[in-house]
Amino acid sequence: MTVSSTVDTPDRDGAVYLMTDELEHAVRIALATGRPLLLRGDPGSGKSSLAPFLARQEGWRFYKHVVTARTQAQDLLWTFDSVRRLGDAQRPEGQRGKWHEHRYIDPGPLWWAFAPRSAALRGSRPEHGMPERHRAVDKGNPSPRYPDHAVLLIDEIDKADPDLPNGLLVPLGSGEFHVTEIDRTIVKEPPATDVELPGTAFTAPGLARHLVVVTTNEERELPRAFLRRCVVAWLPEPDPRRLVDIARAHHGAGRADEELAGDLARALDAARGKARDSGQRQPSTAEFLDAYRACVRLGIRRDTPTWEELLRLTLLKPDHVR
Incomplete structure (x- = not known):
């Protein structure tokens, strides 16, 4: 059992977590299969605390998206600022600056987790001469972050309708998605560095470099197709x-x-x-x-x-x- 951890904690910054052997095994299976880890359990059982704890412990990048009833699958991939684009289009031609659809793209957390270099350029290529780069948000985890590894927390997915988990089946399964406004397919990026991580239970050879943790409070039944593509762990009520x-x-x-x-x-x-x-x-x-x-x-x-x-x-x- 990993001490320095808790299956039940309100501390969502990941500083403290008491992980059971069963949960640690579930994380390794998710990394070995490349599947999302779906955490089930009562509210307040510590489901949301596991992902930041793993990121802090392993030195991985961390991203988080809290689902609401209005969340759509695309929100986790990218959003397009059509209002800003319309405003720029109405400016006199001499005041528009260099025109790029990419500048209106806001990469979502799944894009940042899978392809941070592409997200920083909003999906553009060097030849586009982008005038501005998109900065990733520092989530407050200690440095250094290993750039080739990431944890993404999709919190309370059951608050959305079934279209959301269904809409994530392909991106989570294949590690790629197509951004229609710029007509570009985003794929998981290969390692950017030759830095070798210290060997731990979660960084052994053959394990995935990205972990997607999904939580549910069982407020709504999840689609069976989504459940089939997840490693599922239940956080029990502690004695x-x-x-x-x-x-x-x-x-x-x-x-x-x-x-x-x-x-x-x-x-x-x-x-x-x-x-x-x-x-x-x-x-x-x-x-x-x-x-x-x-x-x-x-x-x-x-x-x-x-x-x-x-x-x-x-x-x-x-x-x-x-």
């Missing part, structure tokens, strides 16, 4: 002992109050049981960590008068006020 391990991972050995973490873990377990019996939403591990932080910073323990109130505010969260 009280594992919750204590999670608190320890977040606060460091010797600094975590394991007695407090144990009391909160048992309270969370009891709250989950009651929620299941009543058909209510179950509290998540992210909420457990919120409760733990509040207790540590406010000096609250099981024998203090505000303990029950803290549980109500952070874990139970009733749907109505009595």
Whole structure:
């Protein structure tokens, strides 16, 4: 098991994650097959934290797109600024500057992950004499980044209609897509450098250089064709002992109050049981960590008068006020 990691964490910057052996194996299988890794589990179970953790740990580039009900597959590939183009077309000819359709292209996260050199030039070629380059957004991960490896997080894909995952089947499967406005096919770029990465469980020979992590909260059923093309892993509900391990991972050995973490873990377990019996939403591990932080910073323990109130505010969260 990789220590320095958590299957359940609200820290989406990837600084802390406690990965199970099963999840680590799922990542290796996704890299060995070149397939997306689909993470299933309850909200707050840490699905969105795995991708930034892997990028930080391995030194890979990291990109992220949070799906909404309006997201379309093309948004992950590229967008075209037709409004800006129309405005430029209406300028007097002498004020337009050098005309290129490429300048209105905004590469999406999948383009940046698979072909960063092409994305930086908006799909243009050197002979086009592009007057401006597109700058990749620094996601805040520590340097150095290995330019030939990338992790892409497609978060909460179930919020979109089935057209989105269906529209990603070809780009994810073949590693290429066609940008119609500039009539150019974008393909995964070959390695740009001869830099050899340190050997790890995720950089062994034969493993893919790109990992696409997709998360779902099961709000909508995903198309079967999409599921067939994914490696699927389920993040299970941690038991009280594992919750204590999670608190320890977040606060460091010797600094975590394991007695407090144990009391909160048992309270969370009891709250989950009651929620299941009543058909209510179950509290998540992210909420457990919120409760733990509040207790540590406010000096609250099981024998203090505000303990029950803290549980109500952070874990139970009733749907109505009595």
